[in-house]
Amino acid sequence: MTWLGSPKFPDAARAALADTQLRRNLRNATTTIRGRRAEAVDELPDWEELRRAGEAIKEQVLHHLDTYLEQLEAAVTRRGGTVHWARDAAEANAVVRDLVGDAEEVVKVKSMTTAEIGLNEALAAAGVHAVETDLAELIVQLGDDRPSHILVPAIHRNRAEIREIFRAAGLEAESDDPRVLAEAARAHLRRKFLSCDVAISGANFAVADTGSVVVLESEGNGRMCLTLPRRLITVMGIEKVVPTWQDLEVFLQLLPRSSTAERMNPYTSVWTGVTPGDGPQEFHLVLLDNGRTATLADPEGRQALRCIRCSACLNVCPVYERTGGRSYGSVYPGPIGAIITPQLVDDPRDEQAASLPFASSLCGACFEVCPVRIDIPEVLTHLRAEVVRARGRDAESVAMAAAAWVFASPRRYAAAQKLGSLARFLARDGRLSRLPGPGAAWTSSRDAPVPAREPFREWWRKNRG
Ligand code: SF4
Numbered sequence: 001m002t003w004l005g006s007p008k009f010p011d012a013a014r015a016a017l018a019d020t021q022l023r024r025n026l027r028n029a030t031t032t033i034r035g036r037r038a039e040a041v042d043e044l045p046d047w048e049e050l051r052r053a054g055e056a057i058k059e060q061v062l063h064h065l066d067t068y069l070e071q072l073e074a075a076v077t078r079r080g081g082t083v084h085w086a087r088d089a090a091e092a093n094a095v096v097r098d099l100v101g102d103a104e105e106v107v108k109v110k111s112m113t114t115a116e117i118g119l120n121e122a123l124a125a126a127g128v129h130a131v132e133t134d135l136a137e138l139i140v141q142l143g144d145d146r147p148s149h150i151l152v153p154a155i156h157r158n159r160a161e162i163r164e165i166f167r168a169a170g171l172e173a174e175s176d177d178p179r180v181l182a183e184a185a186r187a188h189l190r191r192k193f194l195s196c197d198v199a200i201s202g203a204n205f206a207v208a209d210t211g212s213v214v215v216l217e218s219e220g221n222g223r224m225c226l227t228l229p230r231r232l233i234t235v236m237g238i239e240k241v242v243p244t245w246q247d248l249e250v251f252l253q254l255l256p257r258s259s260t261a262e263r264m265n266p267y268t269s270v271w272t273g274v275t276p277g278d279g280p281q282e283f284h285l286v287l288l289d290n291g292r293t294a295t296l297a298d299p300e301g302r303q304a305l306r307c308i309r310c311s312a313c314l315n316v317c318p319v320y321e322r323t324g325g326r327s328y329g330s331v332y333p334g335p336i337g338a339i340i341t342p343q344l345v346d347d348p349r350d351e352q353a354a355s356l357p358f359a360s361s362l363c364g365a366c367f368e369v370c371p372v373r374i375d376i377p378e379v380l381t382h383l384r385a386e387v388v389r390a391r392g393r394d395a396e397s398v399a400m401a402a403a404a405w406v407f408a409s410p411r412r413y414a415a416a417q418k419l420g421s422l423a424r425f426l427a428r429d430g431r432l433s434r435l436p437g438p439g440a441a442w443t444s445s446r447d448a449p450v451p452a453r454e455p456f457r458e459w460w461r462k463n464r465g
Contacts, residue, residue, distance in 0.1 A: 001089075001331060001332075001341060001344055001345055002329050002341060003330070006329025008329075008351055008355040009328060009329070009352070009355040009356055009358065009359045010358075012323070012326070012327040013323040013359070015327075016322075016327045017322060022156050023322060023324075025158055026155065026320075026324050029149075029152065029155045030155075030314070030321050033260075033261065034316055036261035037258060037259075037315065037369070040257040040262065041258070044253075044257070050250060050371075052373065053250045054250050054254050054371055054372040054373070055306065055372050057243070057250060057251075058305075058306035058372050059306070060243070061239070061242060061243065062296060062302060062305055065239070065241070065296065068242075069238055069287065071208040071209070072207075072208040072211060072287075074211075075209065075210055075211025075272075076211035076283075077211075079211050079272050079273020080274035080283065081211065081273040081283040081285055082283070082284050082285070083284075083285045083286075084284060084285070085286075085287050085289075086289065086290070087289050087290075089116070089117035092119070092235060093117055093119055093123075095284075095286050096123070096200065096235065097122060097123065097126050099231070099233050100123065100126075101198070101231075103196070103197055104127065104128060105128065105129045105130075105131060105195070106123070106129075106130050106131070106229075107131050107133050107189075107193060107199050108120075108131060108137075108200045108225065109134065109200075109201040109202070109225040110132070110133075110134035110136075110137050110202070110222065111202025112150065112202060112309060113203075113236060113288060114200060114202060115147070115331045116237075116290065116331045116332075117235070117288065119235065120132075120141075131189075131192045133193070134153075134217065134219065135185050136152055136153040136154040136155075137153055138185055139157060139162055139165055140153050142165050142166065142168075142169040142171070147333075148326045148333060149325050150311040150314060150334070150336075151311040152311075156326070159177075159178065159181065162181055163175070163176040163181060166184055166185075171185065171187075172184055172187075189221060193224045193228050193229075196229050197229055197230050197231060198230070198231045198233065199231070199232050200233045201215055201225060201233070202215070202235060202236065203236040204240065204251075204255070204308070205240055205241075205242050206236060206240055206285070207241075207242055207244060207247075208241050209243060210245070210272055211272055212245075212272040213270070213271055213272075213285065214248065214270050215268075215269045216252075216255060216268050216269075217265075217266075217267050217269075218260060218265070218266045219266075220266075223267050226269045226279070227269075229280060230280055230281055231282040231283075231284075232279075232280035232282065232283050232284070233286065235286045236285060236286065236287060236288065237288050237290070237292060238288060238292050238293075239292055239305040239306075252264075252265065254372070255310050257371075258308075258371040259310040259311055259312065271283070291343065291346050292344070294343070294346050295343040295344065295346075300378070300379060300382040301343050301379055301382060301383065304340045304343060307372065307374060308372060312369040312371065313334055313335040313336055313365075313366035313369060313370055313376060314335065314336070315369075317360075317365065317366055318363065319359055320334040320335070323359075325337075328341070329352050335380075336376070337356065338356040338359050338376075339356075339357065339380060339383060342357060348387070348390035348391075354390075357380045357383035357387060360376075362380060362381070363377075395441075414455070414457055417451075417455040417457065420451050421453065421455060423435070423448075423450070424450055424451055424453065427450045431447045432448040432449070432450050
C-alpha cells in the first residue's frame with residue numbers, strides 16, 4: 001500500500017519541489033488533461049445528475065455490500081468461474097501464487113489493486129516474473145521506478161527519458177518519436193502475450209446480477225491479456241461491485257469523461273465466467289478486503305470507497321501538480337491517496353500514512369470534479385483530527401492549550417499582542433521566514449505575517465478611546 005521506506009510527505013515533497021524537470025512535466029500533463037476533461041464534461045447538460053446517480057449507486061452498494069458480494073459470487077460460480085476471498089494482502093498473494101502454478105512468467109493488465117498488495121514482488125519471490133503490459137506501467141517497470149499517477153503512471157517521464165529506459169532494457173527505439181516508442185513496446189509485448197499461459201488483471205467493476213467483470217483501458221493491451229492466455233486471475237477490491245448493468249451504464253459515462261476526457265472508453269472488456277472454446281478456459285476472481293471493511297465502519301471516512309479511480313482529483317490538485325505522485329509514497333497518490341491510504345493502512349503508528357491527510361490545501365477543487373461526489377476535504381479534516389487524537393499531547397496541542405488560555409483573558413491577550421509585535425524585528429524584506437523555537441515548524445513551509453507596529457487595541461485606545 002505504502003512504499004517501504006518512503007519518507008513522510010513533507011520530506012518527500014521538499015525533494016520533489018527541487019526537481020524542476022519533474023515540475024515541468026507534471027504542469028504540462030495536468031494542465032492538458034484538466035482542460036480536456038472540463039470540455040468533455042461541459043458537453044453533457046445532465047452531468048450533475050449523473051454524478052448524483054453515481055454517488056447514490058455507490059452508497060447503495062456500500063450499505064448492502066455483503067448481499068451484493070454473495071450475489072456476485074453465486075453468479076460467477078454459475079458461469080464456470082471460481083471465487084476466492086482474501087482478508088489481506090498476504091492471503092491474496094498466496095492465493096494468486098498457488099493459481100499461477102508452475103508458470104515462470106505471467107502477463108498483467110494495469111491494476112492498482114495488485115500494486116496495493118505488492119503482487120509483483122510476491123510473485124518475484126516465488127520465481128515468477130510478472131510483465132506489465134500497459135505502456136505506462138511497462139515504462140515504470142523497465143525503469144525500476146514507481147508510478148506517480150493513477151491513470152498515467154509515467155506522467156513524470158518525458159519522451160527522451162522513456163527512450164533511454166527502453167534502450168537500457170534492450171528495446172530497440174530509433175528515436176523518441178511517440179510512434180517509434182509505441183512500436184518498440186508493441187513488438188516486445190506481442191511476444192509476451194503469445195508465450196504466457198497465465199494473465200492477471202484488476203477490475204474496474206463487477207456486475208453482481210450476472211457475474212460479469214469489466215476492465216476499461218485505452219491501448220488494447222488489456223484486451224490481449226484478457227483473451228489470449230488460458231488462465232485468467234482477477235484481483236478486485238470488494239467495493240468495485242455494482243448491482244446491475246443499468247448501474248454500470250452510469251459509470252461507463254462518468255469514468256471516461258473524468259479520466260481521459262473521452263466520450264466513450266476505447267477498450268471496454270467484459271467477461272462472464274468461462275465460455276468453452278473462446279477466451280481463457282479458467283477464470284478465478286479474488287475478492288480483496290485489505291482494510292476495506294474497517295473503512296466501511298467509519299461513517300465519515302467510508303465515502304472514500306465510492307472512488308472509481310478516475311484520477312480527476314489528481315489533475316486539479318495544486319499540491320499534486322507541484323509534488324507529483326511519488327511524494328505520497330503510496331500506490332494511491334493525490335487527494336484520493338491522501339484519504340484512502342491512511343484508512344486502508346489503519347495504523348496510527350505509521351507516520352508516513354499519517355502524514356498524508358495533511359498533504360492538501362483544502363481548496364476543494366477535488367470535490368468539484370469528483371464524478372461520485374466524494375467530499376475529499378471533509379474526509380481530510382476528519383482524518384487529520386484522528387491523527388491528532390492518536391498522537392496525544394504533543395507540542396502542537398500544548399501550543400493550542402496555551403493559546404486558549406491567552407484568548408480566555410482580555411488582559412493576557414493584550415499582553416500577548418504587545419509581546420508578539422516584537423517579532424517585527426525578525427522580519428526580512430517584509431516577511432517572517434524563520435521563527436525561533438516552536439514557531440520554526442510553522443515557518444519551515446510558509447511565511448508568517450509580520451505583526452503590526454502597534455496592536456489595533458492600542459491604536460483604538462489612542463485615537464478613539
Ligand atoms: S476520488 Fe473521485 S476524482 Fe479522485 S480518483 Fe476517485 S473518483 Fe476520481
